Amino acid sequence: MRGLLRSVILLAALTGGGYAGxxxxxxxxxxxxxxxxxxxxxxxxxxxxxxxxxxHTDTAAQGPAMSGGAPLDTPFGSFVPPNITPDFTHGxxxxxxxxxxxxxxxxxxxxxxxxxxxxxxxxxxxxxxxxIADLWAALATVPPVAETRGxxxxxxxxxxxxxxKLWRATALxxxxxxxxxxxxxxxxxxRELVEGAAHCGACHTGRGLLGGLDADSFGGNDDxxxxxxxxxxxxxxxxxxxxxxxxLAYALETGITPSGDVFGGSMAEVVExxxxxxxxxxxxxxxTYLLDAAPVPSDPDALAQxx
Amino acid sequence: MNPYRMTAIALTATxxxxxxxxxxxATGVVRERMEGMVAMRDAMRDLTxxxxxxxxxxxxxxxxxxxxxxxHAGEAMTTLFPxxxxxxxxxxxxxxWAAPQDFAALxxxxxxxxxxxxxxxxxxxxxQTDAHSGMEMGVMKGHAGMEMGEAKPxxxxxxxxxxxxxxxxxxxxxxxxxxxxxxxxxxxxxxPDYATMAASEVFRMIGETCAACHGRFRSxx
Numbered sequence: 001m002r003g004l005l006r007s008v009i010l011l012a013a014l015t016g017g018g019y020a021g022x023x024x025x026x027x028x029x030x031x032x033x034x035x036x037x038x039x040x041x042x043x044x045x046x047x048x049x050x051x052x053x054x055x056h057t058d059t060a061a062q063g064p065a066m067s068g069g070a071p072l073d074t075p076f077g078s079f080v081p082p083n084i085t086p087d088f089t090h091g092x093x094x095x096x097x098x099x100x101x102x103x104x105x106x107x108x109x110x111x112x113x114x115x116x117x118x119x120x121x122x123x124x125x126x127x128x129x130x131x132i133a134d135l136w137a138a139l140a141t142v143p144p145v146a147e148t149r150g151x152x153x154x155x156x157x158x159x160x161x162x163x164x165k166l167w168r169a170t171a172l173x174x175x176x177x178x179x180x181x182x183x184x185x186x187x188x189x190x191r192e193l194v195e196g197a198a199h200c201g202a203c204h205t206g207r208g209l210l211g212g213l214d215a216d217s218f219g220g221n222d223d224x225x226x227x228x229x230x231x232x233x234x235x236x237x238x239x240x241x242x243x244x245x246x247x248l249a250y251a252l253e254t255g256i257t258p259s260g261d262v263f264g265g266s267m268a269e270v271v272e273x274x275x276x277x278x279x280x281x282x283x284x285x286x287x288t289y290l291l292d293a294a295p296v297p298s299d300p301d302a303l304a305q306x307x
Numbered sequence: 308m309n310p311y312r313m314t315a316i317a318l319t320a321t322x323x324x325x326x327x328x329x330x331x332x333a334t335g336v337v338r339e340r341m342e343g344m345v346a347m348r349d350a351m352r353d354l355t356x357x358x359x360x361x362x363x364x365x366x367x368x369x370x371x372x373x374x375x376x377x378x379h380a381g382e383a384m385t386t387l388f389p390x391x392x393x394x395x396x397x398x399x400x401x402x403x404w405a406a407p408q409d410f411a412a413l414x415x416x417x418x419x420x421x422x423x424x425x426x427x428x429x430x431x432x433x434x435q436t437d438a439h440s441g442m443e444m445g446v447m448k449g450h451a452g453m454e455m456g457e458a459k460p461x462x463x464x465x466x467x468x469x470x471x472x473x474x475x476x477x478x479x480x481x482x483x484x485x486x487x488x489x490x491x492x493x494x495x496x497x498x499p500d501y502a503t504m505a506a507s508e509v510f511r512m513i514g515e516t517c518a519a520c521h522g523r524f525r526s527x528x
Contacts, residue, residue: 041471044471228526229527267528269522277466279466
């Protein structure tokens with residue numbers, strides 16, 4: 001039923017707005033010019049923290065690193081994380097730093113097409129030019145893999161990429177991960193990771209009918225791809241469930257929670273392929289921020305249910 | 308003690324046990340395996356503060372927990388998953404029966420690690436404070452990265468524990484994650500020598516096994 005509703009909304013918008021006009025609608029900011037030199041180590045760490053490695057590598061099938069991930073099955077279709085090795089044909093070998101910046105920060109491909117938000121670019125909007133240059137330097141050390149492991153299989157009408165321009169105009173919600181004056185370095189580092197790179201909200205924030213993120217973040221999502229469920233990670237809920245800063249940091253390292261249960265679902269992968277690689281100081285920073293995040297805004301959001 | 312009181316206590320205990328698992332009305336073998344999982348969860352819960360270094364080292368408690376986990380692992384676990392007992396109240400995914408060998412391998416690994424935890428129980432939980440252990444984390448991590456040649460990890464800063472290739476998934480992380488083992492064993496680690504490991508390290512391995520199994524065979528989170 002929700003699937004049908006989704007299709008109806010998009011189709012109505014498409015016929016009403018005019019498909020041709022939609023295709024011609026330009027998106028994106030003016031191109032940036034990144035001339036900074038990158039640090040491959042910093043970039044590799046960021047690629048790990050941001051889930052690039054986890055998502056773009058099919059670890060279960062022992063696929064080569066970054067050559068394409070396992071499909072993500074959603075109500076809109078099946079998304080296959082593409083090959084991001086420097087291969088010219090199958091990967092991103094022909095990309096410039098500016099192409100990478102546009103893809104990550106704006107969700108737009110080098111040829112101007114919008115990416116589906118299954119790629120969590122909304123969370124990467126705050127990446128600095130230095131972050132981009134670092135990632136670019138790290139990706140340059142990855143051996144090219146001349147292989148396309150899979151293709152997206154989207155349901156109509158979501159298979160029309162230009163429909164995403166409407167989605168972008170109404171539902172796109174860029175992360176606010178910039179540091180806050182008057183907060184500790186630890187808190188601000190946690191904010192940078194939680195709201196940005198680590199994209200906790202991609203699973204722990206609810207989504208509307210069209211897959212847009214809820215403006216009230218971190219309330220949990222029981223309806224994740226692959227039948228996974230993500231609990232609320234709002235400070236009050238975490239505290240009620242017995243989480244402390246050290247318990248959170250330990251769970252992000254080992255998967256072991258204060259109740260004695262061990263994470264399963266997608267969180268098992270997040271820990272194994274992501275947070276367990278982080279420095280202890282960063283896990284602590286994430287915990288500090290999560291347990292002391294600002295109270296959830298209570299303004300009603302008219303669009304929240306639709307996007 | 309009068310019989311009423313005893314009945315009341317028995318009833319309360321039964322109800323507590325029921326509440327612990329019967330959140331979804333499981334019965335029979337499904338309920339039995341859920342009770343086993345809950346017993347293992349509680350054993351893990353009891354040790355977690357100690358393993359995080361926030362409670363004093365207690366070898367007896369560690370051994371008891373290891374025993375509790377071992378008792379419900381291995382074959383004791385897999386025999387409670389007969390074919391056709393998925394769905395309904397069960398959280399087990401169909402993968403349990405589609406890949407029974409993988410499931411059994413993890414159950415056996417859990418039993419090995421749990422028995423290993425009993426052997427490692429006397430070993431202090433915080434190896435970095437134990438100067439004699441010779442398996443200090445920082446030292447081993449440094450060695451692990453060294454073999455990468457060109458990309459020597461710095462001693463501090465982001466991702467210092469791993470090489471660039473490990474961070475990018477080009478090389479397995481094992482070189483760094485076996486830091487609890489003596490250097491001579493780091494290369495081939497078929498059967499870890501639990502008796503020489505810190506209890507907290509074995510505990511961590513149990514967590515990895517749980518996560519591997521939950522990630523693949525348990526629905527939800």
